[in-house]
Amino acid sequence: MRFGLFVIAWGSVLGMSLIYIVVGGMADLAQRLLARRRAVAVEKISVLLFESEDEAAAVFEEVADLPRRTLLSLIQPLAVDLDGQARRRLQGLVAATALQRFIRRRAKSRRWRKRVQAAQLNYLVTHPDFDRRALLNDAHALVRARAVESFTAEQAAEHVPDLIRLLQDESLAVRISAQRALISAGSAAVTELLGHLDAGGGSSLAALEVAGNLSDTRLTKAIERYTRDSDPAARRMACQALGNGVGSEGIPMLHRLLHDDEADVKAAAIEALGQLGSQASVVLIGAALGDRAFLVRRSAGIALDTLGAPGHLVLRRHLRDPDRYARDMARQMLDAAAARRGLDLVPPIGTIEIPVVEPVAAKPQLVNTTQDGSSGASVLIAPRVADVSDDQAVLAAMWDLMAPEIGAAEPPHTGIGEGDPA
Amino acid sequence: MISQLFDGIASVAAGWVICLNLMQLMMIVSAMVELNRIRQRDRHQVWRRLLGSELAPRISVLVPAYSEEISVCDTVRGLLSLSYPNLEVVVINDGSPDDTAGVLIEAFDLRPVHPIYQRVVETADIKSIYRSSREPRLVLVDKFNGGKADSLNAGINVASGELVCAIDADTLVAPDALQQLVSPFITRPDTVAVGGTVRLTNDSPVRGARITNLVVPKKPLPALQAAEYVRAFVVGRLAWNPLGGNLIISGAFGVFKRDAVLAAGGYEKSSIGEDMELIVRLRRRGYETGQKAWVEFLPDPVAWTEAPESARVLARQRNRWQRGLMDVLIRHKKMIFNPRYGSAGMLSMPFFFVVEFMSPIVEAISLTLLFVGLVAGLVDPASLWVLAAAYGFGATITILTLFFDDLAFRSYPKFRYRLKLIGYAIVEQIIYRPLTIVWRLWGVRLFLMGRTEWGQQVRKGFTSS
Numbered sequence: 001m002r003f004g005l006f007v008i009a010w011g012s013v014l015g016m017s018l019i020y021i022v023v024g025g026m027a028d029l030a031q032r033l034l035a036r037r038r039a040v041a042v043e044k045i046s047v048l049l050f051e052s053e054d055e056a057a058a059v060f061e062e063v064a065d066l067p068r069r070t071l072l073s074l075i076q077p078l079a080v081d082l083d084g085q086a087r088r089r090l091q092g093l094v095a096a097t098a099l100q101r102f103i104r105r106r107a108k109s110r111r112w113r114k115r116v117q118a119a120q121l122n123y124l125v126t127h128p129d130f131d132r133r134a135l136l137n138d139a140h141a142l143v144r145a146r147a148v149e150s151f152t153a154e155q156a157a158e159h160v161p162d163l164i165r166l167l168q169d170e171s172l173a174v175r176i177s178a179q180r181a182l183i184s185a186g187s188a189a190v191t192e193l194l195g196h197l198d199a200g201g202g203s204s205l206a207a208l209e210v211a212g213n214l215s216d217t218r219l220t221k222a223i224e225r226y227t228r229d230s231d232p233a234a235r236r237m238a239c240q241a242l243g244n245g246v247g248s249e250g251i252p253m254l255h256r257l258l259h260d261d262e263a264d265v266k267a268a269a270i271e272a273l274g275q276l277g278s279q280a281s282v283v284l285i286g287a288a289l290g291d292r293a294f295l296v297r298r299s300a301g302i303a304l305d306t307l308g309a310p311g312h313l314v315l316r317r318h319l320r321d322p323d324r325y326a327r328d329m330a331r332q333m334l335d336a337a338a339a340r341r342g343l344d345l346v347p348p349i350g351t352i353e354i355p356v357v358e359p360v361a362a363k364p365q366l367v368n369t370t371q372d373g374s375s376g377a378s379v380l381i382a383p384r385v386a387d388v389s390d391d392q393a394v395l396a397a398m399w400d401l402m403a404p405e406i407g408a409a410e411p412p413h414t415g416i417g418e419g420d421p422a
Numbered sequence: 423m424i425s426q427l428f429d430g431i432a433s434v435a436a437g438w439v440i441c442l443n444l445m446q447l448m449m450i451v452s453a454m455v456e457l458n459r460i461r462q463r464d465r466h467q468v469w470r471r472l473l474g475s476e477l478a479p480r481i482s483v484l485v486p487a488y489s490e491e492i493s494v495c496d497t498v499r500g501l502l503s504l505s506y507p508n509l510e511v512v513v514i515n516d517g518s519p520d521d522t523a524g525v526l527i528e529a530f531d532l533r534p535v536h537p538i539y540q541r542v543v544e545t546a547d548i549k550s551i552y553r554s555s556r557e558p559r560l561v562l563v564d565k566f567n568g569g570k571a572d573s574l575n576a577g578i579n580v581a582s583g584e585l586v587c588a589i590d591a592d593t594l595v596a597p598d599a600l601q602q603l604v605s606p607f608i609t610r611p612d613t614v615a616v617g618g619t620v621r622l623t624n625d626s627p628v629r630g631a632r633i634t635n636l637v638v639p640k641k642p643l644p645a646l647q648a649a650e651y652v653r654a655f656v657v658g659r660l661a662w663n664p665l666g667g668n669l670i671i672s673g674a675f676g677v678f679k680r681d682a683v684l685a686a687g688g689y690e691k692s693s694i695g696e697d698m699e700l701i702v703r704l705r706r707r708g709y710e711t712g713q714k715a716w717v718e719f720l721p722d723p724v725a726w727t728e729a730p731e732s733a734r735v736l737a738r739q740r741n742r743w744q745r746g747l748m749d750v751l752i753r754h755k756k757m758i759f760n761p762r763y764g765s766a767g768m769l770s771m772p773f774f775f776v777v778e779f780m781s782p783i784v785e786a787i788s789l790t791l792l793f794v795g796l797v798a799g800l801v802d803p804a805s806l807w808v809l810a811a812a813y814g815f816g817a818t819i820t821i822l823t824l825f826f827d828d829l830a831f832r833s834y835p836k837f838r839y840r841l842k843l844i845g846y847a848i849v850e851q852i853i854y855r856p857l858t859i860v861w862r863l864w865g866v867r868l869f870l871m872g873r874t875e876w877g878q879q880v881r882k883g884f885t886s887s
Contacts, residue, residue: 006808012818020828024829024840031835113462172609
């Protein structure tokens with residue numbers, strides 16, 4: 001009995017070893033054969049899709065004769081990323097082979113894995129009876145996501161109401177795919193989106209994100225409404241939407257949101273100003289370097305760094321800020337910028353003489369200055385939103401403030417650290 | 423009477439090993455089911471494309487380095503060449519006695535910046551922070567020695583990413599590994615940590631901080647560990663996903679939600695097994711606060727690391743692992759068999775207690791008594807057949823695991839590698855397994871003596887192709 005157990009155990013070692021070696025070896029062989037076959041097929045398909053008409057025509061028959069499984073496995077990952085001539089040729093290939101019928105049949109399959117395949121290739125089907133909406137309403141989230149993801153811009157434009165409905169889908173994958181499809185639909189999505197934003201509801205945040213990416217001025221008013229929303233998440237998303245570029249119209253709204261009660265919203269407003277390249281906002285953003293919330297301070301530092309020379313001037317001024325946190329953040333950002341450019345660090349505190357700056361009377365009221373009793377340095381504090389109106393004037397005023405400090409004659413232009421003595 | 427007692431002990435020893443093997447077999451089945459589920463899910467994933475954009479969540483890769491001057495530059499180059507679009511690499515030099523900081527400063531033209539950061543978790547003092555003029559994504563934190571957990575905490579303080587990836591300084595990461603590791607954070611909002619597979623680089627050629635051809639290590643000790651790593655990662659970790667989540671994310675390669683780690687107080691400095699301790703604490707906190715904390719293991723993202731090549735270093739590593747395990751089990755003993763902690767309390771923790779902690783003790787006692795009994799003529803020599811059968815089943819399980827790994831991941835797809843691995847699977851049972859028992863018992867002893875030091879790891883560096 002005991003010896004029998006021993007024989008069974010070591011017999012199983014032998015058996016398992018044989019299976020491992022034989023099946024493993026067969027898998028190696030199969031993989032090598034498959035790889036060779038795929039390499040030949042890939043070569044032919046790439047000629048068909050990307051070479052001249054004559055060369056494509058020459059390989060068309062060969063590609064059409066490839067086994068359906070090989071053909072599908074190759075075009076499936078490619079299909080979504082193709083456009084223009086390559087897409088037309090692929091559609092031609094699908095129409096000429098039995099693939100079109102195959103995809104339509106798969107779309108009606110009871111097995112979701114087959115429907116996913118159909119969803120992924122649905123844009124290749126040109127048959128008028130093909131029901132794309134059925135894929136968008138599929139019970140399985142992956143089918144819906146794949147169907148939406150594979151839409152061309154034209155197909156997305158045709159299905160805008162469906163896509164807007166899918167912004168409320170329970171699956172995150174579907175929601176994100178719907179957002180991307182709506183963005184690709186471009187201006188065709190604006191009217192429906194406006195209606196949806198006006199109506200409000202659960203998917204407003206996702207819609208706002210889309211609105212921000214569409215950069216269409218027709219949406220500015222709708223986004224503006226959300227900057228006054230009671231939900232901080234909506235206000236934050238509105239900031240992001242404004243930052244994604246509905247033009248300079250959004251800047252006054254963002255200035256207002258710099259005084260929001262929520263740190264998240266303030267940080268998003270600052271980031272948006274940075275993204276919009278609003279150099280006129282540098283002083284306002286600089287004031288946020290001393291905010292109580294680290295998130296806001298960091299966003300302010302990053303935004304000032306992004307805004308180039310004017311931002312760097314403000315950062316330098318804040319090296320003398322009596323607020324330790326503002327000072328630290330300014331120093332950190334300037335250090336990072338200096339390291340990026342391979343420069344030495346900004347000189348430590350005490351080596352730069354920053355003169356006391358009087359308020360500029362003739363220019364727009366850019367800043368209020370206050371006297372730091374201990375060091376004699378002036379400190380910039382936030383101006384009122386209404387005071388910032390004309391970008392050029394604000395920049396000129398700011399330059400007047402900064403020029404004596406850095407001893408430069410000409411205003412800076414663009415680029416990180418230009419006009420920066422470091 | 424005594425003879426019957428000793429025969430009983432022999433049966434217990436064999437029964438124990440057979441039970442362990444049966445458990446391993448169940449885990450292989452669980453791992454197969456889970457792998458199938460993950461492959462089906464990822465086959466239709468849209469995340470890979472979405473994660474190619476700059477909008478992907480920012481990851482700060484934390485590389486704690488102590489005496490790593492040989493391999494740290496390769497590791498950093500590898501990390502900076504990852505395809506992840508929103509990346510920051512934070513190397514933390516933990517007061518290394520060698521020139522770890524120096525080689526990095528020279529290789530990447532690092533310059534000191536003012537050490538300003540949010541000190542959310544207390545750490546040893548930071549001497550200076552460096553940034554690179556050539557590579558803005560790289561940050562070097564030079565600090566006083568405080569241990570690996572302390573370094574990771576310093577890295578978390580300095581990091582700007584919403585996710586942090588902890589890796590060892592001798593680890594190379596596959597180009598798309600981070601994209602894959604981030605996926606669960608997007609699909610499951612309650613995810614707090616995700617781990618990937620770690621494989622061994624010993625003797626595998628490296629070009630441009632990438633493994634060009636994974637080979638079975640030439641020396642026996644690393645080769646034995648290669649088989650062991652396959653069993654531990656491909657089966658051991660993967661099997662726990664459907665059984666309620668993992669308790670270990672390897673310190674060599676894992677991604678964490680930074681906020682969750684900070685809320686839990688960061689890595690525990692006084693713990694020897696800081697990686698396991700953090701995961702257990704995150705999960706425990708999740709149960710206690712009612713906020714789910716999901717920990718997932720993904721088999722496809724791979725990192726490669728160097729295994730100890732000398733028995734002395736390996737012994738130190740294993741006894742440290744054992745001490746780490748004991749430390750975690752004692753700290754969180756409240757969780758064991760406590761239904762309040764769900765699957766972690768009723769499945770994972772008891773498993774670690776019974777199988778991982780008790781196993782070397784039970785095996786050592788049983789084997790010692792068995793051989794004493796044999797020498798004294800109190801045990802029937804035929805009992806050895808049973809023991810040999812138990813080890814035979816163990817070897818079968820290891821070969822089955824290698825076979826599973828071969829078909830699923832094609833890690834060592836050559837005839838001679840398979841032959842070698844089969845040989846090592848058999849040798850492992852006869853020589854390596856008793857050795858690991860001795861090392862782990864040594865760990866138990868040191869733990870009871872209150873020894874908490876790490877011991878030094880000797881690095882050889884990667885093999886250039």
